Amino acid sequence: MSAGVLVVAESRQGELREVSRELLSLGAELAGASGGGLSVAVIGSGAERFAAELQAPGVTEVLTVSAPTEHFEAHVWERAVEGLIESEDPAVILCGHTIDSLGFAPALAARLGLGFATDVTSVSWSEVGPRVHRGAYGDKLSAQLAFGGKKHTLLTVRPGIFAPAEPGDGSAAVRAVEVDLSGTARTEHLGFVEAAASGVDITKAEFLLSIGRGIEDKDNIPRFQELADRLGATLSSSRPLVDAGWMDSSRQVGQSGKTVKPRLYLAMGISGAVQHLAGMRGADTIIAVNSDPEAPIFGVAHFGAVADMFEVADELEDALG
Amino acid sequence: MKIVVCVKQVAALDDEFELREDGLGVDPDSLERDLNEWDSFSLEAALQLREQVGGDGHEVVAVTVGDEEAEDALLGCLARGADRAVRVWDEDVLARGDVLVTARALAAAVSREEPDLVLCGVQSSDAVNGATGTAVAGLLGLPRVAVVKQLEFDSAAGTVTVARELEGGLVERLRIALPALLTIQTGINEPGYATLRAIKQAREKPLEALEPSDLGLDPGELERVAGARLEAMAPPERGAGAEMLEGSPAEQANRILELVRERVTS
Ligand SMILES: Cc1cc2nc3c(=O)[nH]c(=O)nc-3n(C[C@H](O)[C@H](O)[C@H](O)COP(=O)(O)OP(=O)(O)OC[C@H]3O[C@@H](n4cnc5c(N)ncnc54)[C@H](O)[C@@H]3O)c2cc1C
Ligand SMILES: Nc1ncnc2c1ncn2[C@@H]1O[C@H](COP(=O)(O)O)[C@@H](O)[C@H]1O
Numbered sequence: 001m002s003a004g005v006l007v008v009a010e011s012r013q014g015e016l017r018e019v020s021r022e023l024l025s026l027g028a029e030l031a032g033a034s035g036g037g038l039s040v041a042v043i044g045s046g047a048e049r050f051a052a053e054l055q056a057p058g059v060t061e062v063l064t065v066s067a068p069t070e071h072f073e074a075h076v077w078e079r080a081v082e083g084l085i086e087s088e089d090p091a092v093i094l095c096g097h098t099i100d101s102l103g104f105a106p107a108l109a110a111r112l113g114l115g116f117a118t119d120v121t122s123v124s125w126s127e128v129g130p131r132v133h134r135g136a137y138g139d140k141l142s143a144q145l146a147f148g149g150k151k152h153t154l155l156t157v158r159p160g161i162f163a164p165a166e167p168g169d170g171s172a173a174v175r176a177v178e179v180d181l182s183g184t185a186r187t188e189h190l191g192f193v194e195a196a197a198s199g200v201d202i203t204k205a206e207f208l209l210s211i212g213r214g215i216e217d218k219d220n221i222p223r224f225q226e227l228a229d230r231l232g233a234t235l236s237s238s239r240p241l242v243d244a245g246w247m248d249s250s251r252q253v254g255q256s257g258k259t260v261k262p263r264l265y266l267a268m269g270i271s272g273a274v275q276h277l278a279g280m281r282g283a284d285t286i287i288a289v290n291s292d293p294e295a296p297i298f299g300v301a302h303f304g305a306v307a308d309m310f311e312v313a314d315e316l317e318d319a320l321g
Numbered sequence: 322m323k324i325v326v327c328v329k330q331v332a333a334l335d336d337e338f339e340l341r342e343d344g345l346g347v348d349p350d351s352l353e354r355d356l357n358e359w360d361s362f363s364l365e366a367a368l369q370l371r372e373q374v375g376g377d378g379h380e381v382v383a384v385t386v387g388d389e390e391a392e393d394a395l396l397g398c399l400a401r402g403a404d405r406a407v408r409v410w411d412e413d414v415l416a417r418g419d420v421l422v423t424a425r426a427l428a429a430a431v432s433r434e435e436p437d438l439v440l441c442g443v444q445s446s447d448a449v450n451g452a453t454g455t456a457v458a459g460l461l462g463l464p465r466v467a468v469v470k471q472l473e474f475d476s477a478a479g480t481v482t483v484a485r486e487l488e489g490g491l492v493e494r495l496r497i498a499l500p501a502l503l504t505i506q507t508g509i510n511e512p513g514y515a516t517l518r519a520i521k522q523a524r525e526k527p528l529e530a531l532e533p534s535d536l537g538l539d540p541g542e543l544e545r546v547a548g549a550r551l552e553a554m555a556p557p558e559r560g561a562g563a564e565m566l567e568g569s570p571a572e573q574a575n576r577i578l579e580l581v582r583e584r585v586t587s
Pocket of ligand 2: 360420451
């Protein structure tokens with residue numbers, strides 16, 4: 001059985017995405033344990049320009065696959081990674097658990113019958129090949145999975161868990177892999193639209209009071225806006241409040257909103273879904289108030305209060321006079 | 322136009338959940354079941370499209386892979402306006418199946434409908450695979466876009482123009498020709514509710530219950546498509562975890578204010 005590890009790097013609008021370097025550090029660890037090589041592939045028109053950036057400790061080879069489309073295209077990428085599996089025969093293929101991967105990785109895994117798990121939070125090498133952990137029931141539990149009998153296993157790895165790899169000494173060879181990708185695109189790119197720059201800039205705030213679905217009703221929001229003002233905090237929120245039109249999208253914290261690093265993040269009525277944590281786990285101090293003692297937010301918070309957010313708000317208001 | 326919406330009856334852990342004795346799952350009595358949040362938005366998108374094309378002969382079909390209890394989710398969809406529902410299940414292979422097994426069964430149920438458009442949710446709130454829709458598309462050779470937060474159907478051209486939501490609020494606009502599969506993101510619309518009358522009438526609408534063999538699927542073969550084998554399930558390791566603020570809400574609030582003074586103001 002092959003023991004090689006293949007990392008699929010990700011880029012967008014001419015820049016390598018951070019998750020690529022995280023996959024490289026995980027990949028190096030895994031290849032060290034399995035005794036196989038570590039190659040990293042970058043796909044796209046002008047893929048070569050990322051080759052130098054992908055040099056990292058443990059990388060044996062940087063592979064470039066030239067694609068006919070300038071931007072990520074799910075069907076082109078699916079075929080490109082298929083071609084890489086055919087030519088490189090890796091035991092493990094590591095992609096980020098990112099929006100791009102959601103569009104192609106599961107299709108490839110289903111079509112080729114690969115070992116497959118998404119949003120994995122740990123990967124180790126065992127006598128039966130890779131073994132992983134991933135969340136279950138919204139991260140309240142953790143499942144351990146193995147892939148016995150599968151020749152290739154494709155894993156999408158949760159971003160923000162593994163430290164990004166340090167730059168390497170540039171000794172890994174760069175090789176172009178030919179995959180015929182003509183005619184594989186099935187969507188037409190019409191353009192990118194940047195997030196509107198209007199509204200408040202929550203990324204500049206030193207103190208965020210952040211509210212989630214525990215707020216229950218739109219009518220409760222003014223009260224927490226006022227509490228934020230009195231605390232000297234800026235009000236932010238989780239996504240469902242933005243989806244419902246209760247909060248402006250400029251105030252959304254998380255993967256599809258803003259990434260914030262305030263001195264203090266006070267989360268009230270937020271469960272701590274992975275996409276929310278992606279935007280706030282870098283805060284200096286995190287305090288979580290949640291009525292559910294099992295809420296995953298307590299796993300990243302520095303301080304936690306199992307409490308009703310409305311009762312805590314009453315008491316904060318009283319204490320502020 | 323025929324639209325298939327893949328919906329899942331998800332399970333949330335209740336406050337005092339217990340693990341099963343074999344350690345491979347949760348005691349079913351500890352689970353609260355409901356329609357997956359994302360699927361509520363994709364059902365709404367399908368109903369709105371049917372409305373937009375107007376006239377007769379258009380159909381919205383809700384399909385699930387799930388046990389008898391999952392019929393609640395299907396009835397909810399029928400009450401909100403779906404025309405028909407299909408449920409696929411067996412207590413053996415599908416009950417233990419992973420995302421690729423579910424996708425294979427769904428793909429078979431979907432292809433039997435020969436739809437113009439298939440809608441899935443971006444993810445299910447319990448499994449959080451974020452994978453089933455794209456896997457179904459791969460199996461059926463359907464073009465797809467994942468994480469769609471806006472869609473416009475051009476009936477003359479037979480295309481949909483979509484906004485694909487990327488990280489950090491960036492959006493990519495794309496055009497895709499039908500038949501196609503889209504995975505739908507929350508916030509794309511405002512899901513409607515069923516009236517009491519519609520809930521009663523839902524029971525009159527067609528709801529088929531099928532087994533894999535009805536779809537030409539061989540149980541042994543279906544079992545082999547599993548992408549992973551579950552070895553154990555346990556509470557996650559959480560490192561040091563949070564320092565818990567004990568006491569009454571008043572005491573907790575006072576500690577929070579102290580922390581604010583200590584960490585922000587100073
Ligand atoms: C591709 C993608 C991108 C996403 N991007 C983002 C993003 O950028 N930001 C984001 O936030 N989410 C994002 N999400 C959604 C995310 O998966 C969750 O659905 C969301 O974060 C949940 O928000 P919540 O914690 O407010 O709600 P819930 O998960 O419903 O949690 C509400 C919490 O409030 C608690 N609660 C209820 N009542 C009270 C009370 N009275 N007092 C105290 N606590 C109470 C409950 O115990 C619960 O823990 C994204 C999802 C996907 C698939
Ligand atoms: N058992 C199921 N039955 C029907 N649809 C499902 C099922 N599981 C997942 N799906 C669909 O796939 C989407 C993503 O789920 P998942 O890949 O589990 O995160 C859901 O929103 C549904 O549209």
